[in-house]
Amino acid sequence: MTSPPAPLLDGNHTVLTPEYVEFRFTLAGLYSRFLAWLVDTLIVALGCSAILLGLNMALSFFPGFASALSVVIYFLVDWGYAITLETAWSGQTVGKRLLSLRVIQESGVRIGFYHAALRNLARPVDRLPFLYLVGGLSALLSRSHQRLGDMLAGTIVVRERRLRVPSALGTPAEEGLLADALFISRVKKLSTEERDVIFSAALRREELSMEARLRLFSTLGARLQDALAMEKPAHLSDEKWTLLVATALLPSPSARGRLGGLRTRQPTRP
Template sequence: MTTATDTLLDGTHTVLTPEYVEFRFTVAGLYSRFLAWLLDGLIVMGISLAVIMGLGVVSMAFEGLGNALAIVIYFLIEWGYSIALETVWSGQTVGKRALSLRVIQESGVRIGFYHAALRNLARPVDRLPFFYLVGGLAALVSGSHQRLGDMLAGTIVVRERRLRVPSALGTSGEEGLLADPLFVSRVKRLSTEERELVLSAALRREELRLEARLRLFSALGARLQDALAMEKPAHLSDEKWTLLVAAALVPRPDARAPAPRARALGRG
């Protein structure tokens, strides 16, 4: 049962893929989102003050115009700050990054400029009548803690989970393919989204039921053949093929660099 206190903390958002595999995202609660908003607000305030002070000549010459200009500058910087960073950083601002939060689409994929602009341009409505009262109430009654801007843009704010990638992913016996420069170079050219999908599937495959696991790796195997422009070796299963791609994304055991962390966007 969900209590009133739980609504301030994290929740869960589930996405069902076309392969009938469920991915669970940890939805950010109001408390963590407030802290991120507070940090971003301080940054916006500092940038705005710096710009306004730089335009102090206008304020001294035309006091009324200077005050109006200061208000316009503040709102332009606030909107521009959030829209620009959430677009460039795939759903993150400085505050969200510090709190390990990210805005994603309800379908589980990353947002673009359209979603970032839509959810941020709706902030004046969420602020009504003061201090985000409308937005806060909307988030409390929403199953995924969405304010009105999120509902309009079809987005949710989730908590990122970082998974440590082990040095071995069950690929023993296939070192020859991992040593193939053509295979490795093509794997390195995979998009960020494709890399995250492969690593997430490789690390969490034991959590899936057999039928869902077979469907997931069958779809991934076909997608990777297209992305790499390479045919899967006949003796490899779709899961083994995907694990080899994941292993090629991880530094070899003899490398001095520590094993990287794969961002899974909260998928569980």
């Protein structure tokens, strides 16, 4: 389920979970996607130029073979760059990372190699006749700003938001649990899918109605107790318990501290 299209500005994409809780994602507009594409195009062009220069020097005695091989290498670098980075960086290339954009599945979860390959192998069609005119028109008319490759792969491009660590997790009791090696080790064993759900809930909790919010975190709280094989501390609500796990998943204490500086700010609504 999506909102009405907003061709040039950012729009919204709404995902309804099996628990009937809605999550809203801010769709990337054409302008930000174009800037990200320019950055990636420059990187690919520079990379190809360096490779082809070395190739032509090495095969200077075989100009015909060097020219044919140059075309093959260009397409391999062009496609391989996006497919490799979007797979390794969960939907981001250098350009998308600089612009805080990310490719995700329409269901709201991260993409894998299959989705990255499918959406990028369709680029030759999206590029027709020049400068992504077909892809741009497709995104302009699509409710979710999808070019043909995105439609084929079932993906969307969204704006990324950073996790805000709530001030409620700054008490000595929670800090003590965050220093518990057993708790941290069990949290780190959570699957990628479980981490995605936890972070999505933490990021977008302010967008939910109170009833949906209570229902979502009640379900997550119970599942986390089973997954971690640990009882939830009695003084913590299901929501705070889930947010505590999200905090423990952050990469380092220093990263938690930097995010902690944003505690009093509310997430930006799309």
